Amino acid sequence: MLNFDHPLTERVRSLIRIEHLFNRFNHATSGDDKWSHHIALSTLFEIMESSSRAELKLDILQELERQRQSEKYQNDVPMLERLNQTAQNLQEVQQKFGQHIRENEWLMAVKQRMLVAGGTTPVELPSYYFWQKVDARKRRQDLQRWSQFMMPTYHAVHLLLEILRSNQIVVQCHAEAGHYEHSKMEQNIHLLTIEIPQSLGALPEVSANKYFTHIRFVRASQEGMRGEVIPHDIDFKMIVCSFDGDSAIRQAA
Numbered sequence: 164m165l166n167f168d169h170p171l172t173e174r175v176r177s178l179i180r181i182e183h184l185f186n187r188f189n190h191a192t193s194g195d196d197k198w199s200h201h202i203a204l205s206t207l208f209e210i211m212e213s214s215s216r217a218e219l220k221l222d223i224l225q226e227l228e229r230q231r232q233s234e235k236y237q238n239d240v241p242m243l244e245r246l247n248q249t250a251q252n253l254q255e256v257q258q259k260f261g262q263h264i265r266e267n268e269w270l271m272a273v274k275q276r277m278l279v280a281g282g283t284t285p286v287e288l289p290s291y292y293f294w295q296k297v298d299a300r301k302r303r304q305d306l307q308r309w310s311q312f313m314m315p316t317y318h319a320v321h322l323l324l325e326i327l328r329s330n331q332i333v334v335q336c337h338a339e340a341g342h343y344e345h346s347k348m349e350q351n352i353h354l355l356t357i358e359i360p361q362s363l364g365a366l367p368e369v370s371a372n373k374y375f376t377h378i379r380f381v382r383a384s385q386e387g388m389r390g391e392v393i394p395h396d397i398d399f400k401m402i403v404c405s406f407d408g409d410s411a412i413r414q415a416a
Contacts (some may be wrong), residue, residue, distance in 0.1 A: 164358050164359070164360055164361065165358070165359055165360070165361050166356050166357070166358050166402075167356065167357045167358075167359075167366070167367050167369075168255065168274055168354060168355075168356050169354070169355045169356070169357065169367075169369040169371060170353070170354055171352055171353055171354060171355065171371055171372075171408060172353055174222060175327070175353050175354055177213075177216075177219065178320050178323060178324055179208065179315070179324065180213055181213060181214055181320050181365075182317075182320050182321060182324055184206055184209050184210045184213060185210060185317040185320070185321075187202070187206050188203050188206040188207055188306075188310065189208060191203035191206060192303055192306045192307065192310075193303075193322060195299040196299070197295040197296075197299075197302075198219075200295070200299070200302045200303070200306060201295070202282070203278055203306050204273065206305065207264070207306070207309060207313075208264075208277065209272045210261075210310075210313060210408070211260070211261035211262075211265075211313075214260050214261070214313070214316060215259075215260055215261055218317075219260070220253065220260065220316070223253065223316070223319045223320065223323065224250055224253060224254065224319075226323055226406065227246055227249060227250045227253075227319060227322070228250065228325065229406070230323075230326055230406070231243060231246045231247065231250075232248055240267055244260040246322070249318055249319050249322050250314075250317065250319070251313040251317075253316060253318075253319050254317040255315070256312055256315050256316075258312065260312075260313065260316065261313070262312075263309070263312055267309075269290065270309065271363070272288070273288065273291055276288050276291070313321050314413060323406075327353060327354055327404050327405070327406055328354070328356075328404055328407065330404055330405050330406065331403060331404045332402075332403050333354060333400050333401075333402050333403075334400065334401045334402075334403060335398070335400060336398070336399050336400065336401045337396065337397075337398055337399075338378065338396060338397040338398075338399065339396055340381075340382055340392075340394055340395065340396065341348065341379055341380045341381070341392045341394060341395070341396075341397065342377070342378070342379050342380075342392075343376075343377070343378040343379075343399075344375070344376065344377050345375070345376040345377075345378075345401075346374070346376075347376050351404055351405055351406075351407045352402075352405050353377070353405050353406055354381070354404040354405075355369065355371060355401060355402070355404075356401070356402035356404065357369065357378065357399060357400070357401055357402075358399060358400040358401075358402060359380075359397070359399045359400075363380075363393075363397065364382060364383050365380045365382065365383060365393055366380065366381050366382075366383050366390060367379075367380055368380075368381055368390075368397075377402075378390055380392070380393045380397050380399075381393065
């Protein structure tokens with residue numbers, strides 16, 4: 164099965180983007196070859212750029228506090244401890260997100276050269292070639308050191324998305340001739356996830372707001388961005404998620 168996320172707020176879109184980048188960074192860092200670590204470093208720069216919005220930390224802390232105050236977790240001691248510890252760890256990071264990277268002249272030089280086609284070849288950047296030739300353990304330690312001040316943000320984002328995805332209901336849906344419409348979506352729904360079998364070879368194109376949701380299924384293609392609408396009926400699952408708990412999402416079913 165394939166799960167296609169469709170955020171209904173820009174905040175959730177940002178959280179999913181950040182989580183995706185950190186997952187890629189962690190996976191690439193766990194490898195031993197220099198190309199994996201090249202991807203990891205490139206991803207670290209992407210994380211720095213995508214998470215540099217000044218309000219991001221405040222938004223995350225406010226949502227963590229809102230979840231801590233919610234009735235759902237008042238008797239859930241382990242979750243309250245996770246929320247408190249995650250917020251504390253994030254608050255303890257005093258510097259601007261990614262500031263330690265911006266202050267590293269070598270890292271910023273590598274970042275700039277990565278923007279140029281072939282800019283990190285040994286001819287163009289000998290010091291980077293040298294770093295790629297050191298022991299994999301040393302490279303991994305460097306990557307972990309450069310990312311350590313970013314990890315509290317990752318853990319906070321991961322926890323918030325875990326909470327969001329746990330507050331869900333699953334709606335069995337039927338698209339006629341590749342189209343589906345839903346007119347009862349509530350304002351406090353934050354994420355839709357469309358689940359379809361991979362064997363369908365289909366992609367859901369979602370247009371949604373607080374009043375109306377329209378989904379059309381098109382054929383997956385790597386030759387163009389405008390896929391052909393699938394003309395037959397499709398059964399699928401729509402997973403509806405909200406930070407506001409079960410009471411909010413049941414109204415959308």
